[in-house]
Amino acid sequence: MNLFTKKTPTMRWLFVAFFALLSSPYINAQSCPPAQTGCTPEATFTTTVVPQGYPTCTLTVTYKLRVCQGEFQIYGISVSQLGMGCNQYLTDVIALFLANPIDVNEQGAFIRRFFRSTYAQIGDQLFNIAVAGGPADLYLCDNPNSKLFTATFYNGSCSSICVGLNNSTGSIVITPVNCGNTCCKYERTYCIDPITGLTKVVETTTEATPGNCFSLPAPACGAETGVTPLFQGPCLPVCSSN
DSSP: OOTTSTTOHHHHHHHHHHHHTTOOOOBOOOOSSOOOSSBOOOEEEEEEEOOTTOTTOOEEEEEEEEEETTEEEEEEEEEEEEOTTOHHHHHHHHHHHTOSSOOHHHHHHHHHHHHHHHHHHHHHHHHHHHHHTSOGGGGBTTOTTOOOEEEEEEEOSEEEEEEEEETTTOOEEEEEEEOTTOEEEEEEEEEEOTTTOOEEEEEEEEEEEOOOGGGOOOBOOOOSTTEEEEEEOOOEEOOOOO
16 A cells, blocks of 8 residues: 555655645746757656665656657656655655754755666666667677667756645655756766676766755745645755765
8 A cells, every 4th residue: 555645644744744844935947957959759757766775665756758869868757656665764754854953964965865866777777678679789888889878867956845745646746846047967878898798887967057056945836737736845955976
């Protein structure tokens, strides 16, 4: 049974309550990634990931994807459901955000770990799909006839966490939203070692549009169709290679 459906209102509202303590003023935010020509139409996908350090917890996430000149661009990641093995994950998140005094640095580190872990798993999934479509020789490292597979992820260099309620299922929806016009670009480039057959990954993080995170008010929540916004957290810096 999902912890965050109408069947478990106590757990759902407990989770909502701790985000209430982090509520901030609303403004509009600009989009990230930047506008670009030569891209396929945007598509939305759903998959599952396991948060770092919580092997029994499965998060259902949705994301948007487009392909621009051969580069897979992923953005708009949100958590649409937490699985039944996420009790400890939820407990630790509540403890972190209810700490007194609030540790803003640790909160930012938590969000960065979420992004990096989610990016890695989605990127790996997309690369495995590409290799399965073959031939795998297309992705060999150090081969002039090969092509590298790059998954590029975008989110605001400063992000706020929005908490909403899915009007159809009653599930909690957790959506990172961009603060101001900041934009972080995280790339995962893949190839296959021709000797070992193992996958090599090179990671690069850059601030496409930097900004002073702590001076930015939080953007408005509630852009998702069918989601009622409840509360949100403050803007925190999340663009880091660590």
